[in-house]
Amino acid sequence: MxxxxxxxxxxxxxxxxxxxxxxxxxxxxxxxxxxxxxxxxxxxxxxxxxxxxxxxxxxxxxxxxxxxxxxxxxxxxxxxxxxxxxxxxxxxxxxxxxxxxxxxxxxxxxxxxxxxxxxxxxxxxxxxxxxxxxxxxxxxxxxxxxxxxxxxxxxxxxxxxxxxxxxxxxxAGGGGGGGGDWAPIIPRDNLPRSAYGAPHHTYPALDLPTATGVPAYAITGGTATAMSNDRCGNGVSLSAGGATYLYCHFDSHAFSGTRTVAAGELLGRTGNTGNSTGPHLHFQVTVDGSLRCPQALVLAVYDGVAPPAPSSLPTSGCVG
Ligand SMILES: [Zn+2]
Structure with a gap:
């Protein structure tokens, strides 16, 4: 805090x-x-x-x-x-x-x-x-x-x-220290802290092994677009502060089209749609055209401390 x-x-x-x-x-x-x-x-x-x-x-x-x-x-x-x-x-x-x-x-x-x-x-x-x-x-x-x-x-x-x-x-102040407002991408009590630090299987990203139907939230305020394709399944692309956050494999969207969302607003509920072998939430961050490792960001949000700037997130080191 x-x-x-x-x-x-x-x-x-x-x-x-x-x-x-x-x-x-x-x-x-x-x-x-x-x-x-x-x-x-x-x-x-x-x-x-x-x-x-x-x-x-x-x-x-x-x-x-x-x-x-x-x-x-x-x-x-x-x-x-x-x-x-x-x-x-x-x-x-x-x-x-x-x-x-x-x-x-x-x-x-x-x-x-x-x-x-x-x-x-x-x-x-x-x-x-x-x-x-x-x-x-x-x-x-x-x-x-x-x-x-x-x-x-x-x-x-x-x-x-x-x-x-x-x-x-x-x-009385606040502001999260990062010049913006941040929220966890799923309820904080859904998974242990260690789940947020796990490497991704193929490229810089994060897979959270959640059950179907878990609420997924906007990590920060921005412009969210509901989308669907064969790979991501039902997903949401969130543009905020020069970064793009992609959520994939939702069971259902919370809305259609594009809307402005605040940190913590419901985007959809997790599931197993698209190229997915079991229920989970895929989350990735792109800045300046490069995928970034989201682990340090989501861990900071989990811990309630000032998160690193998305542009400072590494482009490697989170695949294993
Ligand atoms: Zn994934």
Missing amino acids: PTSTTLPPARRGRGLAVVTALVAFLAALGLSSAPPASAATWPVLRSGSIGAEVTAAQHLLTARGHATGADGAFGPATDSAVRAFQSGAGIAVDGVVGSGTWSALVVTVRSGDSGPAVQAAQVLLNKHGAGIGVDGAFGPGTDAAVRSFQSANGLASDGIVGPATWQSLAG
Whole structure:
């Protein structure tokens, strides 16, 4: 888990710059590296903002009845949804998600809950390195991630995402250290850690020996295209940050065509389609036209530490 001293990328905007300054100030005073909940400040989001906080706000707008695509980019449709929400909630209609709008927007969620408000919490937990699936189901993995986040941030560790936890999740840095948000490609508890370090049989790639029907998630946010061919079977190609991630042998796609996805969004369910001799998930990464060894990347995501840049992944050494 990253510590609360992790600095947010500059692109996260003015609100977080204030948080960053405050955290630096507290650190300079020699106060705890885990600031109390009162240190968190809501980020201020407006047209043009991007990042995990925007994705979370979009899920929350959907949860509040203003369905909005959760692509992490605050465009005209998000602006319209924010204004409609503000109007309905009796808040000044300015299209800016500041403290008043955030406070009205968040929904308290806990174990057993499901839906877009849970997805919003999962997106923000991943911003802080939780590495969980954004499936909208508040199960044991999400509960553990919430409690861990709470105890690391001076909050009562009750597993309930209420106003103080939302504020801390949205406002207190994070970012995964890599300038982006990352999530495991299958549920973390599905396979042991060693499975992510195994060599591939023929060329740089990774085969995860999962059963049929296991959810497969976007490793990071990007543009995902569902495809099918004789080799890959039912697969998804995900373009993000100059890299292309290919998932193969799905039993079923979660969608057809092309869409923008956030880290942890469901792409499909694993299976045995295409050139495959048994149920498994084939995963490969291409940067600059070369296949890269994905092992170091998926292991970092599994461990919840800052992943290496995909362009730094080796092109050999993972075949055996
Ligand atoms: Zn393979």
